[in-house]
Amino acid sequence: MNKLIPITIGLFLMTLTLKKGMSANGINQLKFLEGEKFTVYFDEAGHKTVGTGHKVLPSENLNVGDSITPLEAGKYLRNDLNLAERSIRKNVLVPLNQNQFDALTSFVFNVGTDPFANSTLLRKLNEYDYSGALAEFPRWKFVTINGIKEESPGLIKRRKYEQDLFNA
Numbered sequence: 001m002n003k004l005i006p007i008t009i010g011l012f013l014m015t016l017t018l019k020k021g022m023s024a025n026g027i028n029q030l031k032f033l034e035g036e037k038f039t040v041y042f043d044e045a046g047h048k049t050v051g052t053g054h055k056v057l058p059s060e061n062l063n064v065g066d067s068i069t070p071l072e073a074g075k076y077l078r079n080d081l082n083l084a085e086r087s088i089r090k091n092v093l094v095p096l097n098q099n100q101f102d103a104l105t106s107f108v109f110n111v112g113t114d115p116f117a118n119s120t121l122l123r124k125l126n127e128y129d130y131s132g133a134l135a136e137f138p139r140w141k142f143v144t145i146n147g148i149k150e151e152s153p154g155l156i157k158r159r160k161y162e163q164d165l166f167n168a
Contacts (some may be wrong), residue, residue: 003009004121007081011014016070020085020089020096020098020101021081021085021101022041022081022084022085022101022102022106023098023101023102024049025102026076026098026101026102026105026165027081028080028166029102029106029161030053030105030106030109031052031077031089033108033158033161034052034053035052035053035062035105036051036052036073036123037049038049038050038063038067038068038069038073039052039064039065039066039067040056040063040064040067040068041064042064043055044143044145044152044154045078045143045144045145046145046146048062048063048064048098050062050066050068050073050076051068051073051074051076051077052073052076052077053080053109053110054073054076054080056075066165079111080109081105083108083113084104084105084108084109084113085105086113087108087113087116087117088101088104088105088108088116088164090117092104092122092125092126092129093126094125094130097167099105099165100165100168102165103162103165103166104116104166105161106158106161106162106165107137107140107159110155111140115143119136120136120139121133121136121137121140123135124136131148133166134163134167137149137159137160137162137163137166138156138159138160138163140155140159141155141156141159142155143155146158153167
């Protein structure tokens with residue numbers, strides 16, 4: 001009977017994670033980390049990007065130098081956040097507090113849903129190894145430029161922020 005109490009509490013906390021979304025504070029921090037630009041540009045990895053770190057899709061018919069409105073940027077951001085949040089809800093099997101959810105959303109927003117789903121960070125997290133998962137953030141500091149992986153000072157700072165938020 002005593003073993004059922006922690007299991008029941010854990011299941012209850014997991015249902016709360018299923019309902020979570022990135023907080024307003026998390027979104028503001030993401031905008032700070034990503035920047036918000038209304039003109040299409042190439043990011044450091046050479047991807048066409050606009051708004052708050054939105055990678056331009058071919059179907060969006062946007063070229064470098066094209067401009068979007070703040071409303072369009074907001075729609076791109078909401079769609080990109082929805083993808084990241086769904087990935088977390090689908091793949092994370094342990095309870096998360098709001099800071100952990102926000103940190104993971106920022107992380108998944110940046111690295112992508114498939115890399116997250118196949119990551120050691122997720123595996124450790126789902127094994128209830130929160131400290132092991134926390135230690136994985138700094139490993140994601142590389143950007144591929146012209147086929148070569150290079151350390152990115154921006155990603156090093158971002159991962160430190162996400163790590164600190166996850167641990168808060």
